[in-house]
Amino acid sequence: MFDLKVATDKLFRGNRDLASNVVKILEVLWGKVRKKIDKVKIMNFCGTHEWTTTHHGLRSLLPEGLELVAGPGCPVCITPSYYVEVAIKLALENVKVYTYGDAYKLPAVKKVDGAKSLAEAKSLGGNVSVVYSLLDAVKDARESKRESAFFAIGFETTYPIYASTILKNLPENFTFIICGRLTPPAAEYVVKNVGGIDGVIAPGHVSTIIGGKSWKFLAENYNIPTVVSGFEPMDVLISVVEILRQISESRAEVVIEYTRAVSWEGNVLAKKMILDVFDVCDATWRGIGLIPSSGYRLKEKYMNLDAFNVYGFKEPNSKEWSSDLLPGCRCGEVILGKIKPIDCPLFLKKCTPSAPYGPCMVSLEGTCSIWARFGRR
Amino acid sequence: MGKITLAHGSGGKEMNEILEKMIFKRLPDWMKLVDGGLGIDFPDDAAAIPLGDGRYFVVTIDSYTVDPIFFPGGNIGKLAASGTINDVLMLGGNPVAALDSIVVEEGFEEDLLKEILDSMFEVFKSNGVKLIGGDFKVMPRGQLDKIVITTVGLGIAEHLIVDKNLKPGDKVIVSGKIAEHGAAIYAAQKGFMPEESELRSDVKPLKDLIIPLVEKYGKYISAASDPTRGGLAMVLNSWASASGTMIVIDEEKVPLRDAVKNYCELLGLDPFVLASEGVAVLGVKEKVAKEVVEEMNSLGYTDAEIVGEVKEKEGDASLVIVKTRIGGYRILEPPLGEIVPRIC
Known part of the structure; x- marks a missing residue:
């Protein structure tokens, strides 16, 4: 009997053949991109994208030099200490x-x-x-x-x-x-003040509300290819392909990959x-x-x-406002994509999911917590 | 010194750390085992003392606390009896007898206690295990959450299955669908348990599986465990670190029911860290691996699968690697912390 749910699941996350074909396309585009720049850094702005990327091992499928990093996309991590107090x-x-x-x-x-x-x-x-x-x-x-x-x-x-x-x-x-x-203001803050971001995977759930058009500024003002992505591993891979395609063609626009949920206007x-x-x-x-x-x-x-x-x-x-991180905590750099969780000396030493020291180790959507649970190296 | 947290008892990394700090490090080596046997020098599913005739006396102890005490698929009595039998089996022992220690809260219904004991007796009876002793205590109301059962399992092994003997080239076999118990208990605790729910604990003794396998393939089985607290992730990480190997498993091959998978996804749980109470994980020599799976199938364990293999470790770390369903690779970490519901 045809089971739609099983078929969908198989299509989006259990499809090694499709994934390997997409990776082949990605590698061809990567070859073109490499003629222009050595390294590409793509940032996501949603904890669930980071989860998908890490949990499904997507980084292991990408060529060296193509980096997927997490931005400030977890509401728990960025809640100021004052509110907790x-x-x-x-x-x-x-x-x-x-x-x-x-x-x-x-x-x-x-x-x-x-x-x-x-x-x-x-x-x-x-x-x-x-x-x-x-x-x-x-x-x-x-x-x-x-x-x-x-x-x-x-x-x-x-x-x-x-x-x-x-x-x-x-x-x-x-x-x-x-x-x-x-x-969007946080994304703008990061691309403006931190820089070095060559592509953005825009948050899918947030965009169901605010619409694809809310990300237009990234393409128009900062020349950054932006894809509103779904949350299955195939979605993220396809979004990376689209970003590389735009970079290779020297253009930047907002594309909605997650068309099954996101419209241009939003809700x-x-x-x-x-x-x-x-x-x-x-x-x-x-x-x-x-x-x-x-x-x-x-x-x-x-x-x-x-x-x-x-x-x-x-x-x-x-x-x-003054810094509301504890001494030694580098969560501020983690959420700006400046460092990886493993670069923080406290990671899985003083700071663990059962006794979080910094905010990114708390939520299941926090970058450090995801890395701690699904692969820290 | 810090304070004990719930994570210290969750069967994951924190528990290993507190045991190391509080017990293992503080005992002189001679106190950790009886010569020629197996003790807490290499913590396994059970301990063993050599009998002098080549055989081993296998013994295990476990305290059972579960909330709720009655859950779909069983109750704390069935859990305590099955768990202790399985721990003896996982060391290669044939369970012979058990002891129990029951502590009940004042005011506990006699009817419920009888039902719990009936379930426990039934498991022991159908597995030929004698209940040869025990203890019974009552705590004042409020000083204990309903009931705690501790069981001691005793058995005899012709030879021991010790997880540190796992070798590169061995295959990893899982006997049935994982995470069933953990998912059912979590759902019951959170009140997500409608009458017609498909979630059900798999708690059962595995004697009908392990004894025939040990008799036929004993010398080819290098490791055996039941993935209870901490799930498959904990078992494989313990194996890798005890044996100094790397284990690679294929996510697609791990038996997992759709209902459990969907439920885990909905609540942000990871099936690899959820407990099973009626599943065995075996490390076996490659040349018999397929045969062992066929034998398991013929014993009624029709979901048994070869899920991965053991490799030489790369570098210092004894890792467990998962080939994901999409074809990527990630590290399967030992479970950390407690589970809390998520926001989005």
Whole structure:
């Protein structure tokens, strides 16, 4: 019997013949590219792309000199320490803090009343609950009637669900620690300030919301071939081929490879919902610093949902921001693609998935955590 | 000194580290084994003491705690009995007898305890294993999570299967679909277990598989393990480091059910680190590898497959390499840390 699911799976990730054919095409293009430049560095901006690349061993299929590196594409890794500190403080003051699993162990740079992470706050008796979904948290808060705060980290993919939940009615005891970030400004920051990026694999999930057009600036202003890619190993290989093709032909444009999910305009409804609820503001990224117009802030009329406002915490002042990495931690360089996790002396020594020292070791989407689990050499 | 974390007990790298630090390093060598036997000098599935007539007395001990105590496919009693039998088998021993130590929380239902013990007795009975002793204690309410069962397994081996004897050229065989137990338990813990769920623990004793294989191919089997905590990733990494080899496996060949694969993907779990409780991994000489698989098939283990082979290690590190389904290569690391749900 023909099983569509099995066939699709086989096509996208179990297809060695197709992969080896694509690699042959890639090698031909690589030969052409090599006549112009020695090395090509392609950066991804999504933890899931890094996972696909590492988990399926794609780097082992590529010629030497063609490098795939991870950029700031993991929402956990780039959440500034200050927000973690606020969440810990609230949890220890018996406000119920809901968090996604990956932020549970995210370490702050300093201890807050004895706890360095939400996990530690919980073991000290703090009120922390790990949830899979915002809706579970809302339901729980509605029933418990306790003061609650949701640790709302995430990129454009995660924010529509916050917006749509806010636009419906929320229980009065529910607030958000808003730490939303936008990916295109971070990409622009990296290509502008770090440089050396010859191609970009743009995030597929984020682009389902913001659309392929959001990446136009990379091609037009920075002359960088950009492909919005899906998440199967075949998707990533094909995207690399497209980037090499553009480099070999000395052109740069945005191509959507992930056509089965991403359109040029994106999800118009979701984008509108976000803008109905949030303003875009300058924001800090952990290990990087201030990036203009890269964060979300609740609109004035929703200030009653803002945990900073409700519980009297100072809004993080971007101008006063100083490095929020622990001494010796090189996560800042990892997320900018300057170094690989193995270049950090703490990697799998002082910093491991069970006892993360730096933020990139925490989430399953964090570059260091991926390298630790799926191949560190 | 630091504090003990859950990761220290998760069967992965951290557990090896804490055992090394707390026990192995602090004992003088003579205390680690009985002369001519196998002890914690080379930690394996069980320990062995020579009997003087060429045979070995094989002994193993394990504490079982599982949440929930009743899960699809079994309960803690079946798990404790099967686990101890399998550990004796994996050293080449024929399980003869067992002892158990049961600690229960005050207030535990007698009915449930009876059901758990029935399952345990049933496994021992059908495998001809005698239950020759034990202990029973009750802890005040709240000082223990329901029940802990410790079992000791005793057996006799004609010759030992010791994982450090794995040699380049050997083939790696997996007897059945992996990760079934781990996936079922994780789903039950997270409440993702609808009535009609396809996820089910594979917990079972492997005597009907291992004894005939040992009788027929004993001298060709260089390593044997059951991939419980830490899964296939832990077993293969332990083998590689104990034997100083490199192991290369083909992801496509590893038996894995679609339901388990899909579930793992949905939740960001890696089937290679999830536990099996009714699967054996064997290292066998190349010339009999196909025959062994056919024999396993005829014994009812129809999913058995040769999944990879053992090679000389390159450089210092004893690595496990996976050829991925798309044809790339990655390193299969020993499991690290605990599993937490992910955001996106």
